[in-house]
Amino acid sequence: MNIALVGVGKIAKSQHVPNISMSDAWNLVATVALEGTVEGVDSYTDFDQFLLERKDVEVVSFCVPAIARFEYAVKALKAGLHVMLEKPPGATISEINHLQKLAEACDRTLFTTWHSQMAPGVSPAKEWLADKVIEEATVTWHEDIRQFHVNNAGDDRDRGGHRGVRNQDWIFEPGGIGVFDTGINAISILTEIIPHPLRVTEASLVYPENRGQPIQAELIFDSVVRASFNFRHEGKPIWDMHIVTDQGELRLERSATILRIDGVRYELGPSQEYARLYSRMSELILSGESEVNVDPLIVVADIFMIGTRHGSVPFNF
Amino acid sequence: MNIALVGVGKIAKSQHVPNISMSDAWNLVATVALEGTVEGVDSYTDFDQFLLERKDVEVVSFCVPAIARFEYAVKALKAGLHVMLEKPPGATISEINHLQKLAEACDRTLFTTWHSQMAPGVSPAKEWLADKVIEEATVTWHEDIRQFHVNNAGDDRDRGGHRGVRNQDWIFEPGGIGVFDTGINAISILTEIIPHPLRVTEASLVYPENRGQPIQAELIFDSVVRASFNFRHEGKPIWDMHIVTDQGELRLERSATILRIDGVRYELGPSQEYARLYSRMSELILSGESEVNVDPLIVVADIFMIGTRHGSVPFNF
Numbered sequence: 001m002n003i004a005l006v007g008v009g010k011i012a013k014s015q016h017v018p019n020i021s022m023s024d025a026w027n028l029v030a031t032v033a034l035e036g037t038v039e040g041v042d043s044y045t046d047f048d049q050f051l052l053e054r055k056d057v058e059v060v061s062f063c064v065p066a067i068a069r070f071e072y073a074v075k076a077l078k079a080g081l082h083v084m085l086e087k088p089p090g091a092t093i094s095e096i097n098h099l100q101k102l103a104e105a106c107d108r109t110l111f112t113t114w115h116s117q118m119a120p121g122v123s124p125a126k127e128w129l130a131d132k133v134i135e136e137a138t139v140t141w142h143e144d145i146r147q148f149h150v151n152n153a154g155d156d157r158d159r160g161g162h163r164g165v166r167n168q169d170w171i172f173e174p175g176g177i178g179v180f181d182t183g184i185n186a187i188s189i190l191t192e193i194i195p196h197p198l199r200v201t202e203a204s205l206v207y208p209e210n211r212g213q214p215i216q217a218e219l220i221f222d223s224v225v226r227a228s229f230n231f232r233h234e235g236k237p238i239w240d241m242h243i244v245t246d247q248g249e250l251r252l253e254r255s256a257t258i259l260r261i262d263g264v265r266y267e268l269g270p271s272q273e274y275a276r277l278y279s280r281m282s283e284l285i286l287s288g289e290s291e292v293n294v295d296p297l298i299v300v301a302d303i304f305m306i307g308t309r310h311g312s313v314p315f316n317f
Numbered sequence: 318m319n320i321a322l323v324g325v326g327k328i329a330k331s332q333h334v335p336n337i338s339m340s341d342a343w344n345l346v347a348t349v350a351l352e353g354t355v356e357g358v359d360s361y362t363d364f365d366q367f368l369l370e371r372k373d374v375e376v377v378s379f380c381v382p383a384i385a386r387f388e389y390a391v392k393a394l395k396a397g398l399h400v401m402l403e404k405p406p407g408a409t410i411s412e413i414n415h416l417q418k419l420a421e422a423c424d425r426t427l428f429t430t431w432h433s434q435m436a437p438g439v440s441p442a443k444e445w446l447a448d449k450v451i452e453e454a455t456v457t458w459h460e461d462i463r464q465f466h467v468n469n470a471g472d473d474r475d476r477g478g479h480r481g482v483r484n485q486d487w488i489f490e491p492g493g494i495g496v497f498d499t500g501i502n503a504i505s506i507l508t509e510i511i512p513h514p515l516r517v518t519e520a521s522l523v524y525p526e527n528r529g530q531p532i533q534a535e536l537i538f539d540s541v542v543r544a545s546f547n548f549r550h551e552g553k554p555i556w557d558m559h560i561v562t563d564q565g566e567l568r569l570e571r572s573a574t575i576l577r578i579d580g581v582r583y584e585l586g587p588s589q590e591y592a593r594l595y596s597r598m599s600e601l602i603l604s605g606e607s608e609v610n611v612d613p614l615i616v617v618a619d620i621f622m623i624g625t626r627h628g629s630v631p632f633n634f
Contacts, residue, residue, distance in 0.1 A: 067623075070516075092619035093410075094516040101514065174519075174623045197418065199387075199411040202491075212625055301618035302409035306384075306491045308529055309626075 001285070002029045004050065004057045006072060007064035008036030008043075010148075011086065015115075016063055019274040025282045030054050033064075047072050051079050058082060059285070067091040067175030070099070077102050082109040084281050088184055089113075091175035093294050093301055100292045110290040111281050116185035117192045118276040119256035120268035126193040128261060132245035134194065137225040139241045141186040142233035145171075145215070146317060148182070169317070171213065178213030180300050183229035186239070188296040189256055190225070198222070198299055203307035208315035215315055219303060232315075318602070319346045321367065321374045323389060324381035325353030325360075327465075328403065332432075333380055336591040342599045347371050350381075364389050368396050375399060376602070384408040384492030387416070394419050399426040401598050405501050406430075408492030410611050410618055417609045427607040428598050433502035434509045435593040436573035437585035443510040445578060449562035451511065454542040456558045458503040459550035462488075462532070463634060465499070486634070488530065495530030497617050500546035503556070505613040506573055507542070515539070515616055520624035525632035532632055536620060549632075 003020060005012055008031050017038055020026045030042045032050045037043040044050040050057075060076045061084040062069045070090060076083050083103065089112035090096045096112060103110035116122070145168075170176050177184070191198050199222050206216035219227040239255040251260040259266040284291055320337060322329055325348050334355055337343045347359045349367045354360040361367040367374075377393045378401040379386045387407060393400050400420065406429035407413045413429060420427035433439070462485075487493050494501070508515050516539050523533035536544040556572040568577040576583040601608055 091623055092517060093615045094514050094619050097615070098514040098516055174625055177622065197411050197415040199415055200409060298410045298414070298615075298618070301615070301622045302411050304621040305494065305618045306408055308491055 001025065001058045001282070002027050002056050003059040003061060004028075004030040004032060004054065005038070006032045006047070006060055006062045006069070007086075008033040008038060009063060012036070012063040013038075015274040016061060016086075019278055020061075022275065023278055026278060030057060032060075047075065051075060059084065059281070061281075062086055065170045065176065067170070067173070070095050073099055074102060077106045077108050077110070080106065080108065082111075082281075082285050084111045084113060084277075087112075087114050087116075087188065088177065088181075088297050088300070089292075089294070090297070093297055096292060096294050096297065100290065103290050103292075107288075108290075109281070109285045109288070110292055111277075111284055112292050112294065113277045113281075114185075114188035114192075114293065114296060115273040115277060116188050116255055118273040118280075119189070120271055121252045121256035121259035121266075122189055122192055124259055124266060124268070125250060125252055125256070128250060129193050129243070129245065130195050132195075132247050134224055135244050135246060137241065137243040139186050139190065139225065139227035140238050141183050142228070142230040143182055143237035143239070144233050144235070145231035145315075147237070172208075172211040172215075172315075174212065176213050177300060178207075178211070179215055179217055179229045179231045180303070182231070183217060183227070184296050184300055185255065186227060186229070186241070187299050189241070189252065190221070190227075191293075191295040191299065194225075196222075198225070198295075200299060200302050200306065203303045204310060205303070205307040206310050206312045208312050210314040210316070214307075214309075215312065217303065217307070318342065318375045318599070319344050319373050320376040320378060321345075321347040321349060321371065322355070323349045323364070323377055323379045323386070324403075325350040325355060326380060329353070329380040330355075332591040333378060333403075336595055337378075339592065340595055343376075343595060347374060349377075364392065368392060376401065376598070378598075379403055382487045382493065384487070384490070387412050390416055391419060394423045394425050394427070397423065397425065399428075399598075399602050401428045401430060401594075404429075404431050404433075404505065405494065405498075405614050405617070406609075406611070407614070410614055413609060413611050413614065417607065420607050420609075424605075425607075426598070426602045426605070427609055428594075428601055429609050429611065430594045430598075431502075431505035431509075431610065431613060432590040432594060433505050433572055435590040435597075436506070437588055438569045438573035438576035438583075439506055439509055441576055441583060441585070442567055442569055442573070445567060446510050446560065446562065447512050449512075449564050451541055452561050452563060454558065454560040456503050456507065456542065456544035457555050458500050459545065459547040460499055460554035460556070461550050461552070462548035462632075464554070489525075489528040489532075489632075491529065493530050494617060495524075495528070496532055496534055496546045496548045497620070499548070500534060500544070501613050501617055502572065503544060503546070503558070504616050506558070506569065507538070507544075508610075508612040508616065511542075513539075515542070515612070517616060517619045517623065520620040521627060522620070522624040523627050523629045525629050527631040527633070531624075531626075532629065534620065534624070 202220040205214040519537040522531040
């Protein structure tokens with residue numbers, strides 16, 4: 001199938017483009033981005049012009065920041081295209097509810113992707129936890145924002161699409177969700193593997209005094225799961241979970257690419273998160289279905305709604 | 318059916334008790350509250366003791382602040398009781414998703430009530446708007462917080478249940494949602510009458526410097542609906558909506574108790590919001606159904622997630 005990428009930023013170049021290229025199922029025939037192009041692929045800067053000129057495209061995959069994609073996704077569905085959304089799928093839950101209804105009405109596939117749910121440890125962890133009671137859990141998602149969200153020339157995510165901001169400043173703008181841009185990966189794993197709805201009961205959010213979105217969050221879910229998200233970490237990232245149940249304990253390390261149960265490391269296949277997302281998209285289109293999951297975004301919205309806010313020293317890239 | 322009230326505060330006394338008493342379908346046989354009782358009705362201060370001793374009760378209606386009710390609602394459903402929730406139904410969306418699944422598993426009725434949706438102007442407004450395109454709308458929900466949320470002796474909502482705070486300080490505590498405690502009434506009307514999902518696109522939230530929840534909010538939905546919520550209003554409350562469509566204009570005034578279409582006032586029946594809620598609860602139980610609507614809470618959570626925050630002078634009751 002012919003596919004176009006909307007947004008040619010960091011994640012598009014490091015994940016979407018190579019995984020589309022490696023697959024026999026897809027031809028990357030166009031990109032739409034204010035800045036950034038892919039060698040040998042037609043590029044557009046105007047979405048309406050792209051829709052008008054490229055009737056050969058069947059699917060669009062959105063990698064622009066969440067705040068900048070809703071209107072384009074609406075246009076794409078109405079033009080008869082299938083739509084795939086990089087996480088988080090939207091700036092608001094309502095947006096996704098709206099797109100879901102529209103996709104149904106247009107009889108098109110909508111796929112809200114959560115790449116971390118495709119990590120190789122997720123599905124065995126889910127299976128193992130299904131019949132257990134969680135007694136205590138700690139989740140640590142600490143990374144250096146300067147390592148993964150630095151200023152790259154021609155990176156659309158860096159420029160925030162239409163907003164003209166530099167670096168990944170969009171992370172600290174409305175809809176950017178701050179530290180939850182990475183923390184939502186942990187949340188997407190938790191909502192997938194924990195056998196009941198994940199309910200935040202306490203949330204402490206730390207805002208740099210010069211920024212409108214949190215840079216750190218300390219969270220408690222259902223009084224037993226404690227999560228710590230921090231963008232001000234130095235050194236290698238820590239993306240780990242430790243879950244103690246009534247029948248043993250489980251560890252997911254390095255964003256669910258390593259799984260240990262009661263101390264024994266499980267043999268997992270290689271990490272192929274984006275390859276699996278694109279493969280799933282093919283399946284969904286062929287079976288005429290959508291896959292819309294807003295659970296992780298609901299958890300983040302709940303956190304913003306009940307969270308207490310604390311000030312902190314300014315942050316600059 | 319025998320019913321118990323959990324929380325005997327301002328809204329319980331002014332609305333729940335008289336409307337239960339007026340109906341032939343209900344017997345108010347118990348209250349559960351830290352403070353506050355209803356004359357002639359058995360009162361409990363401990364929920365577990367209430368459950369243990371009052372096997373004659375079939376339904377509980379919760380009027381305590383949202384943050385304080387989840388665990389009790391879980392216990393009630395597990396004990397085989399039907400559950401009715403005053404708005405907002407919970408402190409988080411996840412909470413309600415959890416309760417919905419639990420109610421299904423326990424084969425009990427769960428009813429998330431939105432009293433403003435029962436105002437007499439709502440259903441004719443919904444019908445009239447169904448085939449129209451909204452071009453512009455303004456929503457004004459301004460009231461004096463001291464008028465409707467003052468300190469009443471023995472008011473459980475005033476005391477925040479277990480929190481021991483005075484006045485309705487719980488409104489400015491986590492889960493209290495500040496001005497949205499009243500603004501969510503407007504939102505619940507909008508989500509009901511507008512023929513597509515209501516999507517917030519811009520939100521400006523004003524926080525008193527000594528409070529953790531907003532006292533004022535200026536909102537834009539789908540770029541065409543503008544809403545202004547303010548707790549710092551003086552004088553009579555204003556609870557009005559003005560909606561301009563491609564085929565005429567509609568006004569809902571005084572919280573949807575007055576309806577004007579193209580300037581002509583419609584004859585509406587009397588306002589019987591709570592009587593209709595309790596009548597609906599009877600119907601739901603008799604037909605073995607639940608009615609769970611989290612749309613207004615999703616909109617509020619979205620607003621907290623994308624809203625920009627502005628400081629303001631301190632507020633004290």
